Amino acid sequence: MSVIEQKAGSPKRRLGDLVFANLTFGSGLLILVALAGVAIFLTIQGIPGFSAKAADLDGHANFIAYVWPLVFGTLLAAAIALLIALPLAMGVALSISHYAPRRLAVVIGYLVDLLAAVPSVVYGLWGISFLGPRLAPLYGWLGTHLSWIPLFKGPALNSGRTILTAAIVLAIMILPIITAISREIFMQTPRLNEEAALALGATRWEMIRLSVFPYAKSGIVSAAMLGLGRAMGETMAVAMVLSATGIVSFNLISATNPSTIAANIALKFSDSTGVQVNALIASGLVLFVITFIVNFAARAIVSRGDVRNK
């Protein structure tokens, strides 16, 4: 009988394990440091902005009055973008995972991923010179016939550079990430669950409703929240497309549109001095906090609705 010698309390540490463990731990720590760095910078530089005077706040009485329309615009544009992108992304993801023939599905998946590779400046240009002018007649029609709906009160903007156009551009920009995540989760639906539905005489759509969606629910929520986060932070495309006046309004097609925090910072930063810069950074901090809240909310929803961990 052979005896394996082992000293109590001191298992052998191999060099490779040690190096790799510390390397991964270091990478994890780095994320934390980077995040903390950003948060500290925003807080320190932002604090003077919170108490800025009207002269440095585009004539708004205090910081709250200054940042509130921007927060509103950010949330409105992101919410509309999500509203448009989510159903579309579900459709694209399902067609890739369950409907399209395999070869076509690969091509569609590739094309959608390609959308993510387009720089946001290009989306901005496209929004200004292509999408906006082509949507303008539609806005005109909405403004004439559906003006009793507050969203389409008008008068419609001829250039089409409204918050609705910006939101549509945003929707296209967040489509790839929502699609990619949903697609992965749809494809992971256990065969067994799908067959359970099919064997009961479910059509393909009923099978998806019975098996795929319940399984993917938490994943869809996180995909949507990631998309929402991206839409809120997106800067260039919105700054270019939106003809913003910085008001609070649900009128989606008029010439006076709310701006967003990110776009506002991008447009104003180069012309700002002194406390004006602090005010912009403070608004950035507000965006940072909102994005954080959205992410935490998503986590909470996901962990509550996760059937796999029950």
Next chain:
Amino acid sequence: MAKSIDVSDLNIYYSDFLAVEGVTMTIPARSVTAFIGPSGCGKSTFLRSLNRMHEVIPGARVEGKVMVDGQSLYDANVDPVEVRREIGMVFQRPNPFPTMSIYENVLAGLRLNNKRLKKSEADSVVEKSLKGANLWNEVKDRLNKPGMGLSGGQQQRLCIARAIAVEPQVLLMDEPCSALDPISTSAIEDLIHELKEEYTIVIVTHNMQQAARVSEDTAFFNLAGAGKPGRLVEMNPTKKIFSVPDEEATEAYISGRFG
């Protein structure tokens, strides 16, 4: 409501690959028919072709005829969705819908048929199906708990309850006990005995004692050789198969001697 199945000269393909070749058999109504044979011999594939579940795999197709009480399953105007509503299936591993309660799991098939069920009707279907699956006494006090909270054997009986809730003509079982412990297995076998009063049952099993215990007829499948399609070697009353089978290959397999 139980129906017999007549299969004649059935070939099953996955794209160009011939998986099962030339099966001809008659599966009697209100009786248990067992399929035995080594892994990969096509018995599960053949079972799935009886309710067109093999079509879930892209490229799968059949040649030949499957008649259920005179109606051909593979006629151009037959909808596979309708076929599966008539011919239920229970799988190797229990697969209740994970987000649904026990109650909703039993009703899932009926809800698919777009029937508007009154609460009282739904209650009675659930009770009848769960009693039919010998599960009622164990779960009647927790019908609204998730189906995934049950033990493996209970989950499998829940799946059987779900399958019989739609009152199918035929019940196909693909190794229903292979993931279960002996006690749960025995419970399912008892259940199969009771169910054959009302249903035509076809069961695939790797357990020869099980085939001997539960079935009236047994079909032995085997590969014609490595890389060749599976085929039906012999189908006979179970008693005969396990005592004096017609084919030497059957006897070799049953007694543990291969080849």
